[in-house]
Amino acid sequence: MSRLLTRYAIAVGSMPAANEAVNLTPKDPEVYRVRARLSSQLHQPASAKLDLERAVSLRPKDDYLWLELGNVRDDLDDTSGAQVALDQAVKWAPYYAHTRWQRANLKLRMGQYDEAFDEFRSAAASNPTFYPNLIDLAWGLSRGDVSATEQMVQIVDDSQRLQFARFLVRKGKGRESLDQLSLIKGPVSEDSSRDILRQLYTTKCFREAFELWNVGKNSSQLPPILIDGGFEGDITFDATGFGWLISSDQQKVSLSQDAAERDTGNRSLHVRFEGESSPGSQLMTQTLVVNREQRYRLSFAVKTNALVSGGLPVVAISDVDGKHVIAKSEHFPETTSGWQQMSFEFRSLPDSDAVVLSLQRNGCPSNPCPIFGSIWLDSFSIQEIKTDH
Known part of the structure; x- marks a missing residue:
């Protein structure tokens, strides 16, 4: 009967029901625990303390x-009493993380920083799910100091270092994150690398x-960086990274490599338009690493056949969020007699180390705005424009 009363007391917040449960089974610690919880909910910590003291007895x-x-x-500012209770919790569950973590929090509030972090690290060692909390706590106390955070958490294995690297990259500390990755002795999984x-x-x-x-690819490390301007390598669909990226969700547009038509090398990119497609959408992109506030010239070769549309294709340079077109080429001719060289200049942004190169269409005066025909692209390159001072 008392257990029914305690469940009812918790469900509806009834102190009379909790009192009656205590009267029925005064030697059951659970009834005191329930009444203590209700007292805490009613902001009566002194009453909660008395019931919990009876429960632990x-x-x-x-x-x-x-x-x-x-x-x-x-909560009652009885720090010494709280420490005695938490010492008992650790005594009866010495190998569990939750008791040590709670006692560490108390020690931290008491200003016992070294002892607190010894306890936090011990808790995280017992239960690795606490490790991200340990990093976050150290980060906050160090006010975002990477070295101080690392010193406080005291990384002991590759798993902890990988978690720290992931934490740092979420905080925008890209260089420091890669520094941590370089210290990992064993292999880093592809999933972890893709996530970072x-x-x-x-x-x-x-x-x-x-x-x-670029690890293992040996591409140039110096901006400006444009990968595979001749479409000689594999094209990637729906991926994160550098090089050419193509969305697989293309309607009435097909993109493929073509060994028969090429300006240089062994291949070009063939884009075939077969009807309705959205003007302004990026059909193909590549993120280019650049220096800030620097002028560049982007060059490429294009060949077209029987293009028909009110919104002809262009190559554009945009910000990385795709919200602003920085510069773009002239629209492509409807038909060329062979390969035609095109180029345009742009200035990189003051607050970003990258821009996005894309193939897209000019806007149309009408909607819908279909497009038909073929284009071939090849020989993309980018050059920094030197300025004489």
Whole structure:
């Protein structure tokens, strides 16, 4: 009967029901625990403390009861009493993380920083799910100091270092994240590398993102960086990274490599338009790592056949968010007699280490605005325009 009353008391917040449960089974620690919770909800910590003290006297080996008592005593500014309770919690659950983590929090508030972090690290060692909390706590206390955070968490294995690298990249510390990755002794999984690469993109650490993506590829590390301007390598669909990226969700547009038509090398990119497609959408992109506030010239070769549309294709340079077109080429001719060289200049932005090169269409005066015909692209290159001072 008393257990029914305690469930009812918790469900509806009834103190009379909790009192009746205590009267029926005065030697059951659970009824005191329930009444203590209700007292805490009613902002009566002194009453909660008395009930929890009675509960631990009836069940002294229950670490969770001792934790609750420690928290209530802490709320009452009884720091020494809280420490006694949390010491008991650790005593009865010495190998579990939750007791040590709670006691560490109390020590931290008491200003016992070294002891607190010894305890935090011990808790994270017992239960690795606490490790991200440990990093976050150290980061906050160090006010975002990477070295101080590393010193406080005291990384002991590759798994912890990988978690720290992931944490740093989420905080926009791309260089420091790669420094941590370089210290990992064993192999880093492809999934982990892709996740960090995505985070580097998200936090706009493009130089570091390229460095990670470029591992084993031996591409140039010096901006401006344009990968595979002749479409000799494989084209990637729906991926994160550098080089040419193509969305697989293209309607009435097909993109493929063509060995028969080429300006240089062994291949070109053939784009065939077969009807309705959205003007302004990026059919093909490549993120280019550049120096800030620098003038560049982008050059490429194009060949067209029987293009028909009110919104002809262009090559454009945009900001990395795709919200602003910085510069673009002239629209492509409807038909060329052979390969035609095109180029245009642009100035990189003051607040970004990257721009996005894309193939897209000019806007149309009418909607819908279909397009038909074929284009071939090849021989993309980018050059910095030197300025005489």
